[in-house]
Each structure stands twice: as structure tokens, then as C-alpha cells.
Amino acid sequence: MLIEAVSMDDSERLVTEVSQAWASGTPLKIRGGNSKAVLGRPVQGTPIDTRSHRGVVSYDPTELVITARAGTPVAELNAALDAAGQMLPCEPPTFDGTATVGGMVAAGLAGPRRPWSGSVRDFVLGCRVITGQAKHLRFGGEVMKNVAGYDVSRLLAGSFGCLGLITEVSLKVLPKPRAVGSLMLELDAGEALRELSAWRRAALPISGAAYVDGHLHVRLEGGMGSVASAVDRIGGKQLDLQFWDALREHRLAFFDDPRPLWRLSLPNASPLTSLPGDTLLDWAGAQRWLKSDAPAATIRQIARAAGGHATCFTPRADAEPFTPLPEALLRFHQQLKQQLDPRGLFNPGRLYAGL
Incomplete structure (x- = not known):
């Protein structure tokens, strides 16, 4: 699929709309590609759309860092990285090209590689964000470093837009593996988990492990020798990588079931x-x-x-979408919300009542 790269800085409009909302006390409903709109509680507010604020701002493959505006499609980001032989290891879903970089960070959804590579939050180096007082601020940077106090850029990961409007994100990226293998074995679920535990102890180069419909699917990534050795040890049927794309994008038949x-x-x-x-x-x-x-x-x-x-x-x-928080933790979330969004403008109540 050909991905058309488009670049446009529309931050001035976004700041103006937030400033107007701040002055009037009008709640805002942040939207990007709307690919994750079903997640969280319903939000009542004036829509503010980030999709026109898009494009890769900077990318130096030798530094393993890419910076992109919030409205940039994740698919476009992936295409830029793929052309340089690199990837975002947490492999967030693209949802048929609609998912945006801002929504990726705000929702914090990662793909099958997450336990072995890390979460979306782990790859956020810095960001720019419009606060509830219409201040366009920069947090973090473009290098890995220790942070004293709150690391606001990482706090935004998984916040579902309740803390501020993300306009730009700097992400750590990594080279793509030299070798990849995908295997399928017919096992019962108990056997599958026991085998996975043994392979974990043996430090096999596993980067994906999923069990569905009586079959264990295993993805291997690493050097040519280590992947070939692991394929010989595990056995099973060798497949292409389409299963992992379908799993990440929720396109497997399992997800078609109409039940919640x-x-x-x-x-x-x-x-x-x-x-x-x-x-x-x-x-x-x-x-x-x-x-x-x-x-x-x-x-x-x-x-x-x-x-x-x-x-x-x-x-x-x-059903509330998210597990209710203990009272002390909820109070901490509310205090953080008060600091960054004192009038409760952004996605009010999407995570929990009062947030």
C-alpha cells in the first residue's frame, strides 16, 4: 500500500480553539482518526480535530529518534521507518490507516511484541502539548535520560486525552530484526503455556506468542542463527507473518463475534x-x-x-470501560488533572467520572 506523506503545522489553530474553550469554559472532545472512539466513557464536548496537524517533523535514522505531529497516521510513520530499515518496536495498531500518532500515545495500545519490547510509554522521549490554560509546552526531549519529578510526556501515554492535547511526539525507534520466523503448533492451551514457559527459560528469541482456536502461534525475531536454531527446536508449521498483522489490527475471525x-x-x-x-x-x-x-x-x-x-x-x-480505581489513586489522578487542565476542558469523564 502506497502511503502519501503530508506535512502541515496547524498548531496555531489548535491553540486558538483551546484558548477560546478556556475563556468560555467549553469542554472539548479531542479526536484524531477516531479509531479508538469506543474505548472509554462517552464524552460531551465541542470536537477539536488534530488530523490536519500532521507530518514527520524530523527523523535521523542514525540517532534512532523520529518526531511527528499528532495527526500523522501511524501507517505513515511506519512507512518512513520501514524505508530506513527501522521500526517502532511496540507495534501499535494502525486500524486500516485511521490511527494517528497522537491517538496512539493517548490510548497506549501496543501490539503482540509488547511483553518483549516494551509499551508505547517506554518509547516516548518527549512531546509538545497544549494545556488546559492554552499554553503550548514542550516536555522531555529527543534523548533517553533520567527525569526529576513527573515525566509528563510519559504520563500522557494512556491518559486518553484527559490531561492535555498532544501536538507532537518524539519516539525512540530500533532497527528491524535481521531474521523473522512464524510458527504454528496444534496444542491444548495448558500445553501451550507450559511450552512457552520452557522457551522463556531457554531465552529463545520470541517476539510474539498467541493461542487461538486450538493453535499456538509463535513469532521469532533476531539474528539468522538464533532464529534458525529456535525454529528447529520449536518445530510446527512455518507460516508467513499475516497472522500477526491480523492479530494486531483485530482482523482475526475471533474479533468478529458480536458479543462484547x-x-x-x-x-x-x-x-x-x-x-x-x-x-x-x-x-x-x-x-x-x-x-x-x-x-x-x-x-x-x-x-x-x-x-x-x-x-x-x-x-x-x-459496565464502566476501565476497572474502578482505589480511592487514593483516583484522588492522585484528579490532582494531576487539576494541575494540567484546571477547568476540565479535555475529554471530561472519558477515563472516570471527574477526570
């Missing part, structure tokens, strides 16, 4: 847990997708008992 979609985030090496519906295990079992009509309280109790939490990816009248 849940994501259970569990500790590494968690044992199998009986879930009320059909499941897909990703991240070597640490992320478990669930299609289920069961009550939200039931699903969240199962996740809590396993040491994790559950997020509802499908709007439901009986």
Missing part, C-alpha cells in the same frame, strides 16, 4: 483461568481477549482474583 469484547491484563505466567466465553491468549498469556455476555462484575472478579484487571472494549450500559 474484554481484555484481561494478567501477571506474566498466570495459570489458565476458566472464563465465561471464548478467549484468545496473547502476550504469552498475559493478555487474554474475551468475547462474553457475562456480567461485568463477574469478569472483573475473575481478573482481580488472578492478580490483574479487565477493560471493556465494547460500550455497555452495565
